[in-house]
Structure formats: C-alpha cells, structure tokens
Amino acid sequence: xxxxxTTPHTPSAPAHGDTKGFIGLPASAGxxxxxxxxxxxxVSTFLAWTWTSEYPGDLTVYGYPGxxxxxxxxxxxxxxxxxxxxxxxxxxxxxxxxxxxxxxKLAVTxxxxxxxxxxxxxxxxxxxxxxxEPGGYIAALVTLAALVGALALPFTWPEPDPIDPEDTxxxxxxxxxxxxxxxxxxxxxxxxxxxxxxxxxxxDVLVIVAAMAVxxxxxxxxxxxxxDQQFIGFLIIVGFGFxxxxxxxxxxxxxxxxxxxxxxxxxxxxxxxxxxPFTQSDDQYATIGVYILIFATVALGLNxxxxxxxxxxxxxxxxxxxxxxxxxxxxxxxxxPLHIQWPFWASALLGAVxxxxxxxxxxxxxxxxxxxxxxxxTLGFGEIFRITVLNMDGTSGPDVTNGSxxxxxxxxxxxxxxxxxxxxxxxxxxxxxxxxxxLLMLLITLIVVVVFRRSSDSRIGRAWIAxxxxxxxxxxxxxxxxxxxxxxxxxGACLAGxxxxxxxxxxxxxxxxxxxxxxxxxxxxxxxxxxxVLGGMGTIAGPLVGAALLYLIPAKLQFLGNYxxxxxxxxxxxxxRFRPEGLIPNRRRQLEFHEEAEAPAVLTKAGA
Numbered sequence: 221x222x223x224x225x226t227t228p229h230t231p232s233a234p235a236h237g238d239t240k241g242f243i244g245l246p247a248s249a250g251x252x253x254x255x256x257x258x259x260x261x262x263v264s265t266f267l268a269w270t271w272t273s274e275y276p277g278d279l280t281v282y283g284y285p286g287x288x289x290x291x292x293x294x295x296x297x298x299x300x301x302x303x304x305x306x307x308x309x310x311x312x313x314x315x316x317x318x319x320x321x322x323x324x325k326l327a328v329t330x331x332x333x334x335x336x337x338x339x340x341x342x343x344x345x346x347x348x349x350x351x352x353e354p355g356g357y358i359a360a361l362v363t364l365a366a367l368v369g370a371l372a373l374p375f376t377w378p379e380p381d382p383i384d385p386e387d388t389x390x391x392x393x394x395x396x397x398x399x400x401x402x403x404x405x406x407x408x409x410x411x412x413x414x415x416x417x418x419x420x421x422x423x424d425v426l427v428i429v430a431a432m433a434v435x436x437x438x439x440x441x442x443x444x445x446x447x448d449q450q451f452i453g454f455l456i457i458v459g460f461g462f463x464x465x466x467x468x469x470x471x472x473x474x475x476x477x478x479x480x481x482x483x484x485x486x487x488x489x490x491x492x493x494x495x496x497p498f499t500q501s502d503d504q505y506a507t508i509g510v511y512i513l514i515f516a517t518v519a520l521g522l523n524x525x526x527x528x529x530x531x532x533x534x535x536x537x538x539x540x541x542x543x544x545x546x547x548x549x550x551x552x553x554x555x556x557p558l559h560i561q562w563p564f565w566a567s568a569l570l571g572a573v574x575x576x577x578x579x580x581x582x583x584x585x586x587x588x589x590x591x592x593x594x595x596x597x598t599l600g601f602g603e604i605f606r607i608t609v610l611n612m613d614g615t616s617g618p619d620v621t622n623g624s625x626x627x628x629x630x631x632x633x634x635x636x637x638x639x640x641x642x643x644x645x646x647x648x649x650x651x652x653x654x655x656x657x658x659l660l661m662l663l664i665t666l667i668v669v670v671v672f673r674r675s676s677d678s679r680i681g682r683a684w685i686a687x688x689x690x691x692x693x694x695x696x697x698x699x700x701x702x703x704x705x706x707x708x709x710x711x712g713a714c715l716a717g718x719x720x721x722x723x724x725x726x727x728x729x730x731x732x733x734x735x736x737x738x739x740x741x742x743x744x745x746x747x748x749x750x751x752x753v754l755g756g757m758g759t760i761a762g763p764l765v766g767a768a769l770l771y772l773i774p775a776k777l778q779f780l781g782n783y784x785x786x787x788x789x790x791x792x793x794x795x796x797r798f799r800p801e802g803l804i805p806n807r808r809r810q811l812e813f814h815e816e817a818e819a820p821a822v823l824t825k826a827g828a
Contacts, residue, residue, distance in 0.1 A: 241372040242407070250372025251306055251321075254328050257366025258299025261331055264362060265289040265296070267355025270342050276447040279342070280353070287450060288338045291457045292359065295331030298461055299366060302327050302468065306373075317413035318469025321373045325408055326467060328370040330460025332363040334453050341449055378406045413469030416476035424477050428485055431474050432492040440496060443505045443772060451776040486673075490666050494659060503652035508775060510654050513661040514723050515743045516767035517668050519751040520760070521715030526749065527757035527806075528676055529708035530688030531587070532595040534737065535602025537745040539713040541735035542578050543571035543720025545609060548627040548730045549620075555628050557619055564633050568721040575717025576710045583709035587702060590691070602737055602745055610732040626731030633660070633725050640725070657726050664722055668715050669760055675711065676758075684708055685758075742771050750792060756802030765804055 241250060269279040269289065277287015285293050305312040306320035316323060339360045343349045380399045383392055419427075438458060445451040465471050478485040497506050522536045550570065552561025562570070586597045613623025621627065632641030632653070640656040651659075675681050683704045686694035695701050724730050733739075738746040747770055755766025774784055795803075 239374040239376050241374050243368060243372040245369070245372035247372065247374050250369040251303065251324075253369025254324055254366050254373070255300060255303025255307075255369075257362045257364075257369060258296045258303060258328060258331065260362035261296035261335065261359060261366065262293055262300065264355050264359035265293040267358065268353040269338070269356035269359065270346065270351055271353055272346065272351065275342050275345055276449055279356075288334065288453045291450075291453045292331060292335050292338070292363075295327060295334055295457050295461070298327040298464060299324065299331055302464065305468075315470060316468040317473060318410040319467055321375070322408040322410050323464040323468035325370040325373060326460050326464040328363075328366045330457055330464070332367040333460070334456045335359050335363040337453065337456065338449070375407050375409065378402050408463075408467055410467040410469065413472045416473050419477075424481055425484065427474060427477050428481060428488050431478070432488045435489075436492040436495060436499075439768070440499050443508055444500075445776060448777065448779045455773075482673075486669065490662065493662055497651055497655035497658050498647075498649045500655070503654045506652070506654040506658050508772065510658040510661050510726055512768050512771045513658065513665050514719055514726070515748075515751070515771050516764045517661070517665045517719040518716050518743055519748050519755075519763035519767045520665075520668050520672055521712045521719070522748050523752050523757065523759075523763045524672060524675065524684075524715070525708050525712040526752050527759070527763075528681060528688065529684040529705055530691075531705060531708065532591070532598070533709075533712070534595050534599035534745050534749065535605070536598070536712070536716060536748055537735045537737070537743060538602040538605035539575045539579060539716035540720040540723065540743065541605060541609070541730075541732075542575040542713075543717030544724040544730045544734075545621060545627065545720075546571040546574045546717070547721035548630050548724040551627075551630045551724065553627050553630045555622055555625070561631075564635055564721075564725075568718060571721035572714045572718040575720065576714035579710040579713025580706065583706045587705045587709060599737060599745075602735070606732045606735050621732075624732060626729050627724075628729040630724055630728050630730070633657075654726075657722070661719075661722055661726075664718060665764075668718070671711070671715065672760060680704065680707060741774070742767075754792065754795060754802060756804040756806060758806035759802075759804055762802050762804040762806075766802070769803075 241247070243250070245253070265285040266283050268282055271280060273280050275287075277289070279287055279289055301312060302316065302320055302324040305316040306324055313320075339349075339352065339356050342351060342356065378399075380402075381395070383395055387395070442451070442454050442458070445454055462471070496509060500506055518536070518540050521539075522533065525531045525533045525536065547567040547570070549556050549558050550560055550562040550567050552559075582598075582601050586594060589597060608617075609621040610623055611617045612620040613625075616623070632639060634640070638644070638656075640660065641653050643653075644651050644656065676684075683694070683699050686697070686699055687701055687704055691701055727734075736744050738744055742748070742751075748767075751766035751770050752763050753766070754762075754770065755764065756762025770788075774788070777784060777787070780787055799805075
C-alpha cells in the first residue's frame with residue numbers, strides 16, 4: 221500500500237524556483253525604496269523626535285543626534301552602504317562578497333525595529349504620540365517604507381516538502397510553519413564569499429587592527445550605556461548589524477584573515493583590551509570590566525573540561541572558590557587565622573596548585589563515570605565545598621574560613637611597589653583601583669588563553685577531542701581515557717584557581733555565598749556553563765564573548781527585576797533552537813549542526 225503525498229499550495233505563494241520578494245513590487249523599486257528610506261532615516265536623526273528632555277538622551281535638539289538617534293543613524297548608514305553595494309557601486313561591492321540584498325534586508329529591519337521601539341517607548345513614557353515631534357513621525361514612516369522596499373527584494377523560494385494526507389491537522393500545521401521558517405531563512409540566505417584573496421601582509425595587519433578597534437569601540441559604547449532604553453537599542457543594532465555583516469560575507473573574510481595570523485590577532489585583541497581603561501574618565505565601568513574578565517577567564521578554563529574534553533562539570537565554580545580562599549588565607553587579612561602575608565606571585569601559584577590538587581582528588585575517583593552521572597557528582601562537589609567552608613567557623617568545625625562571614629578586609633596587592641589600591645597616572649591618564657586590577661586580570665587572561673591554545677593544539681588536546689567525539693573509539697585506538705580526562709580536569713581547576721587568587725583581592729571579601737551552583741549574579745556554575753555554550757564550545761573567543769554578554773546584560777537590564785532569570789532562560793532556549801553551535805562556533809561543531817554549510821579549506825588541530 222502506498223501513501224500519496226501532496227505539496228502544499230497557496231495561491232499567493234510563488235512556485236519553487238521563482239525569484240521574487242514577499243511584497244509584489246519590482247526589484248528596482250524595492251531596492252530604491254530600501255536605500256532611499258535608509259538615507260532619509262539618517263536625515264531624520266538630525267531632527268527633534270520629542271519636545272521635552274524628560275525622555276532619556278534628550279531627543280529635542282535639531283542638527284545633533286542624541287541618545288537612540290545615534291544608533292538609528294548607524295543603522296541608516298549601514299542600510300545606505302549595503303543598498304549602494306546591491307546597485308553594484310564598485311568600491312562597495314568588495315564589502316559584500318556574500319549577498320548584498322540579504323545584508324540590506326537585515327540592516328533595514330534592524331533600523332526599523334530600533335526606530336519603532338524608540339517611537340513607541342517615547343509615547344508610552346510621556347503619555348501618547350502627541351509628545352512626538354515631526355522628526356519622530358518622519359523616522360517612523362521612512363523606516364517603514366525602507367522595510368517595505370527590503371521585503372520586495374527578490375530571492376529564490378525553496379521547494380516545500382510534500383505533506384502526508386494521513387497526518388493530523390496539528391502535524392500539517394507544524395509542517396507548514398517549518399516551511400515558512402525555511403522561506404524566511406531563504407530570504408536572508410547568503411552566497412559563500414569564496415576563497416579570501418591573498419593580500420599584502422600590511423593589508424592583513426590593517427584589517428586585523430581595524431577589526432580590533434571596532435570591537436573596542438562597540439564594547440566601550442555598550443558598557444557605557446547610561447539607561448535601559450539605550451542598552452536595549454544597542455543590543456538591537458549590534459545584533460542586526462552583525463548579522464548583516466555576516467550575510468555580506470565580511471565576517472567570513474575577516475575570520476579567514478585572522479586565521480592566517482592567529483598570533484598577531486591574539487596580540488592585537490589584548491592590546492585593544494588593555495586600552496579600555498584609558499578610554500574611561502572614572503572607575504565606574506572598569507569595575508564591570510574586571511569582573512567580566514574574571515568571569516571570562518574561569519569560563520575559558522571550564523571550556524577545556526567541557527569544550528575540548530566533553531566532560532559535563534556542574535561544580536566548576538568551587539575551584540574558583542578554592543583559589544580565592546587559598547589566596548585570602550595568605551593575604552595578610554586580619555580575619556585570616558594564618559596571619560601570614562605572601563607576595564602575590566606566591567599566593568597566585570599556591571591558589572592554582574591547591575585548586576589543581578582538589579581537581580585531581582575529585583577527578584580521580586569520579587572520572588570513570590560518564591555523562592549525567594559525572595555531572596551529578598561534580599554538582600555534589602560544588603555544594604560540598606560551599607557547605608564545608610560555611611561550617612569551618614570554629615563552632616561547626618575548625619576555625620579556618622570564618623563561616624558565613626568569610627575572610628574580609630583582604631588588602632590590596634602591592635607588586636614591586638605598585639599599589640593596586642591607589643590611583644596612578646600613566647601617559648597622562650589616571651588609573652584608579654579597578655582599572656589597575658583590570659590590567660592585572662587581563663594579564664592572567666592572556667596566560668589562560670596561551671595555555672588553552674597550546675594545549676588544544678597539542679597531542680593531549682587531540683586526545684581530548686577524540687574522547688569528546690567518541691570515547692569508545694578513542695579507547696580502542698589506544699588513548700588512555702582516564703589519564704587524559706584527569707589532565708583536563710586538573711588543568712581546568714588550576715586555571716580557575718589562578719583567577720580566584722585575583723578575585724579575592726578585587727572583592728575585598730571571600731564568602732561561601734559567592735560560589736553557588738546558580739545565582740542571579742555571576743560567576744556561578746550555571747552561568748559559567750551557559751557562557752561556554754552560548755559563546756561556542758571549544759573556541760577561545762566564544763567563552764570570552766559569552767561571559768561578557770552574560771555579565772553585562774543582567775547588569776544593564778536591572779529594570780527586569782525578578783524577570784531577569786526568565787529572560788535569560790528564554791534567550792538560551794531561543795539560542796539553542798536557532799544556533800546550537802554558539803555565537804562563535806568551532807567550525808567542526810558548526811558542520812555537525814549545519815550539514816549544508818560548506819566545509820572550510822583548513823581546520824586547526826582543535827577543529828577551530
């Protein structure tokens with residue numbers, strides 16, 4: 221018996237292979253409307269959008285964009301650039317080796333979303349659309365016109381899969397929704413940019429420097445946003461802007477250039493990061509910066525365990541606590557029962573070594589477990605550590621950690637006469653306490669990155685990847701699985717302990733509540749694992765970006781209140797649904813999740 225299948229047909233839907241847009245306008249008219257609307261959006265940012273300065277950003281000034289208008293201006297500029305590239309303007313065609321139309325659609329959509337968000341928020345905050353000035357109405361209309369033009373740009377419609385007549389109504393509905401999503405993806409699909417041309421060495425250097433400069437500017441602007449609406453607008457324009465650059469093929473081209481010069485890229489990235497404190501007028505945002513670096517460094521250490529070796533560790537934050545408590549005990553703090561003060565290099569080494577010993581002691585009896593069983597054991601270890609230091613208060617146990625009060629009044633570091641707690645003037649710039657610790661933590665992060673990179677490209681690193689991909693096959697090939705996994709566990713714990721030794725001095729106080737499995741404020745084990753998964757397992761940049769986002773977004777979205785964790789969980793669900801490989805994926809993992817993607821010409825030993 222055979223089952224007939226039918227192809228869903230909607231009278232208004234184009235047939236397979238047709239090249240037309242969502243809206244029945246000529247392609248030339250749509251392209252002109254999208255490009256012209258973006259240009260007019262730029263003009264609208266120089267007009268007043270509201271009559272009162274009560275709305276954050278002061279959008280009342282003519283001739284000078286302010287607040288969210290600056291972000292709309294950036295979106296309009298991107299729309300004009302990609303629009304001109306889609307016309308074939310020669311200097312700009314080189315900026316779109318992928319698909320200029322797809323990039324234009326995303327840039328225009330981002331500008332539309334940001335503009336209408338601003339207009340609606342002004343109306344809601346001030347009490348109605350009557351509070352809008354002509355500039356606000358003009359911006360809303362021209363971005364809507366640009367969106368209509370972008371939706372009219374043609375693309376090749378995919379062929380729908382046939383529907384089984386015996387499917388239930390619900391199954392047929394899901395089938396149609398999957399097809400609609402396939403159509404949306406086809407609308408913004410991008411051609412492969414092709415092989416990156418061999419450029420002169422100095423051009424590659426300039427491209428890398430420019431990319432790092434843009435990254436520094438974007439990060440500095442994002443961390444310096446002063447109110448909730450500005451940060452939400454920042455997320456909107458950065459998200460759509462990055463997607464537009466990716467569809468244009470620029471991200472692939474820059475990635476290929478950085479892959480050819482990995483050492484230069486790493487040095488440039490850390491030089492750009494080191495310049496961050498010099499862009500700040502006070503210590504306010506350097507505080508966030510140093511905590512992001514602590515979080516990112518620990519996440520990178522966890523990436524060895526999870527991303528390379530494939531071991532699910534749910535108690536990793538305990539190793540950060542081991543390093544912090546060890547450094548605090550020998551810091552000279554008056555609340556430390558040891559009453560000794562070691563130099564920083566000695567306390568940092570001690571924190572790393574003690575954390576590594578704990579890693580070996582915990583890993584030796586448990587690493588013969590796999591999967592969920594290993595995760596449960598590591599979760600238990602994390603809670604055992606927190607409860608143990610909580611009870612070592614002289615009443616429930618020996619007086620070592622002062623129980624819930626922790627070890628407080630940890631003195632600032634003093635390295636070769638450089639007091640990290642005092643302000644210092646360097647090249648005319650004043651660096652306060654957190655800026656000093658930011659630079660120190662950046663050095664620690666550099667050490668962790670070098671260790672991660674060298675170990676992932678080594679023989680041990682290849683053995684970790686083999687264990688991660690198929691442990692049974694790796695064992696059959698002669699790899700000592702237990703020894704290899706124990707090395708990963710010990711090395712990850714060592715790096716976390718090193719970061720903890722700095723954290724103790726930054727926070728002044730070390731308490732058990734800082735090292736929970738899940739908490740609103742990172743770092744904790746749940747957020748660390750989320751940072752690795754969100755950023756991209758097995759990569760260097762992935763956990764750094766993931767940690768920065770997971771620390772910065774809760775810090776900036778305080779208005780969500782008790783809904784912060786809900787929004788965080790929803791974002792993770794959406795990410796896992798639509799981009800399971802992470803924001804900056806390992807190329808091998810990207811090919812596993814997206815079989816239709818074209819394989820890169822060269823893969824590193826770690827698959828990056």
